[in-house]
Amino acid sequence: METYIRCCRLASALSKRGIGKGDTVSVMAPNIPAIFEAHFGVLMTGAVLNTLNIRMEAETLANIFEHAETKVLLTDRESSPQIKVALSKVKRDILVIDIDDPETDSGEYLGMLEYEAFLSEGDPKFEAVLPEDDWQAVSLNYTSGTTGIPKGVVYHTRGAYLLATGNVLAWEMPHRPVYLWTLPMFHCNGWCFPWTITMLGGTHVCLRKVTAKNIYNSIAEHHVTHFCGAPIVMNMISNAPKEEQRELPHRVEIMTAAAPPPPTVIAQMEEAGFNVTHVYGLTEVYGPAVVCEWQEAWNEKDKTTQAQLKGRQGVRYHVLEGLTVANPETLEPVPADGETMGEVLMQGNIVMKGYFKNPKATAQAFAGGWFHSGDIGVIHPDGYIELKDRSKDIIISGGENISSVEIENVLYQQEDILEAAVVARPDEKWGEVPFAFVSLKTGCSLNEQKVIEFCRTKLPGYKIPKYVVFCELPKTSTGKIRKSILREQAKKL
Structure with missing residues (x-):
């Protein structure tokens, strides 16, 4: 109830400052309560949430503030060095609210108000402004930009709702899970898990600094049941020094995506007491949209083979309507032989609305009525897809x-x-x-x-x-x- 009231206060305080449908509220913060509350408070006004990568340099941030037409910025003090430079390059007026998180003592105040003071302006009984239709934008996520300039990916209400629900089905999640925030909430809105875990009545454990020691301590102290992370996080956990490791209170579920996870790393995690679920997706599909659904027959395989099978990307989420591997020009599906390579294509309601103010890139991405992932893969005889590379790699x-x-x-x-x-x-x-x-x-x-x-x-x-x-x-x-x-x-x- 306390969190709900804080979200209402945030929504009310934003509303009193004139924020409403279609306005962009940007957030620059690690995994702390304020960015979680923004996933509800901002949307309760009808505004669009824009979470920012905390490692972005000032020039890119300035470009995003201009391109996204940011009206309000909630920013953690630790990010003040690059935010200060970014704001100096921006021509538009932005209301800056400083987040003074107790777990950091670095950084300066840049704005008019501190976050808690801003919340105190809000009405705890604020009534949420519901979306007018399923197509209404709820968030704006800029691609991680391993190459080129990040593009603004627009998420709509239906997609966010469906992916949040799809996570439950794909991961076979129970009610009241205890979820550890190792995955950045600024990345694809944390794969929509702020909404998934809340829907299940679960507990969110925020983790500002993602280290193996902090992960092990959080699991032991809070009895964490689920968390997400890229293969680099699994690598960090499985190779942690013995003095940083702690005995797991139970088998812990981890969902991994990003780069294809090496089977060796999967095997190490399984041996350490974690159950790995491998998913695949992109910013443009709200995070995970494909899951390596485990087959009972695989239990009879040796551990090495099991890890190799789990390393495949898998089959479509229940809420993704179309998934294929095909010739990107002709859209002709490749043979399901596990060898012939093509581009991974997707269709459905958990595909983005489009790239913000970039109709040319949007049209290219949806050529032929399919979303072109840019990933190269194969289809195995059992229908599971496996990535072989990015097209450019x-x-x-x-x-x-x-x-x-x-x-x-x-x-x-x-x-x-x-x-x-x-x-x-x-x-x-x-x-x-x-x-x-x-x-x-x-x-x-x-x-x-x-x-x-x-x-x-x-x-x-x-x-x-x-x-x-x-x-x-x-x-x-x-x-x-x-x-x-x-x-x-x-x-x-």
């Missing part, structure tokens, strides 16, 4: 298409490797060749020749990385490795 060597994901999965089998990314490097003879970037587990050592020799035992010659570099891999805030940066580095090395 396929390596074409000597006329052969090479999946960078396939090579990465082999690299993850080498016990000293923590993370791996493979990109194309221009080559005079072959056109392109595989170039591997890897980071090692703490205390481990490895050299280029040993990595290449290991790959030679697992891959045909043309798929073996021709170069290997050891370094920390650049990532987006959602855990995706920024291959665009690595491609540029590979060209120079």
